[in-house]
Amino acid sequence: xxxxxxxxxxxxxxxxxxxxxxxxxxxxxxxxxxxxxxxxxxxxxxxxxxxxxxxxxxxxxxxxxxxxxxxxxxxxxxxxxxxxxxxxxxxxxxxxxxxxxxxxxxxxxxxxxxxxxxxxxxxxxxxxxxxxxxxxxxxxxxxxxxxxxxxxxxxxxxxxxxxxxxxxxxxxxxxxxxxxxxxxxxxxxxxxxxxxxxxxx
Numbered sequence: 001x002x003x004x005x006x007x008x009x010x011x012x013x014x015x016x017x018x019x020x021x022x023x024x025x026x027x028x029x030x031x032x033x034x035x036x037x038x039x040x041x042x043x044x045x046x047x048x049x050x051x052x053x054x055x056x057x058x059x060x061x062x063x064x065x066x067x068x069x070x071x072x073x074x075x076x077x078x079x080x081x082x083x084x085x086x087x088x089x090x091x092x093x094x095x096x097x098x099x100x101x102x103x104x105x106x107x108x109x110x111x112x113x114x115x116x117x118x119x120x121x122x123x124x125x126x127x128x129x130x131x132x133x134x135x136x137x138x139x140x141x142x143x144x145x146x147x148x149x150x151x152x153x154x155x156x157x158x159x160x161x162x163x164x165x166x167x168x169x170x171x172x173x174x175x176x177x178x179x180x181x182x183x184x185x186x187x188x189x190x191x192x193x194x195x196x197x198x199x200x201x
Contacts, residue, residue, distance in 0.1 A: 007071050014062045022062075026055050029072060032147020033079050040083040050082045057082075072145035073129075077122045128178035132171050139164055140171040 007028075013021035033054055037047040057078055058065075065074070129140055135157070142153045143164070150168070154161040 011065070011071060014058075015065075017062070022055075022059055025058070025071065029075050029147075030055070032072065032145060033075050035147050036076065036079050036144065037083055040080070041086055046086060050079070050086060053082050054078050070145070072141070073126055074122060076145055077125055081121075124179055125175070128175040129171075131178055132174055136167050136171040136174070139167040140175065143168050144172075 007025070010021040010024050014025065030051060034047055034051045037050045037054075038044060041047055041050065054075060058075070129137055132140060138157060139153055142148045142156065143150070148156070150161045150164040153164045157164065159167075
């Protein structure tokens with residue numbers, strides 16, 4: 001997917017430390033990122049905190065980012081990683097509260113943040129989305145990457161909101177299957193990504 005021209009310009013400005021570019025990207029993408037986080041962690045306050053962490057990561061990595069993919073896709077994967085870390089911590093904390101610390105030892109072990117792994121995750125998601133039929137791909141990108149409602153997407157695409165929901169459900173299922181088929185060579189970090197894609201469906 002091509003980066004929108006305005007996004008490309010904002011990313012160039014961001015790399016030059018322009019706060020206004022960061023603010024523009026934040027205001028454009030905060031809603032879809034928050035929507036995904038809220039679906040994953042199911043706690044509004046936690047989703048707000050994670051939203052800030054996602055955009056803090058964007059700012060901290062502004063000089064080193066490789067946006068071969070669109071910024072929406074990059075934020076999408078970062079939000080998954082943040083949510084995965086949060087949910088793992090919540091499960092461990094719960095295990096400790098009920099005095100069964102042994103449960104914490106059997107939770108899926110997520111690797112420490114790694115740029116190579118992150119790029120693999122991002123490429124995997126992008127490849128899966130690119131394999132979708134054109135209409136499903138358009139719906140998935142508008143809903144998941146840009147945070148548009150089913151009604152907004154219906155108006156853009158020219159179908160009913162019910163059809164959009166159906167396309168989105170099918171697209172999510174296909175992305176999940178595609179990610180799952182690629183798990184073996186990519187590693188454990190993508191297992192967490194797959195589990196979170198499951199929750200979004």
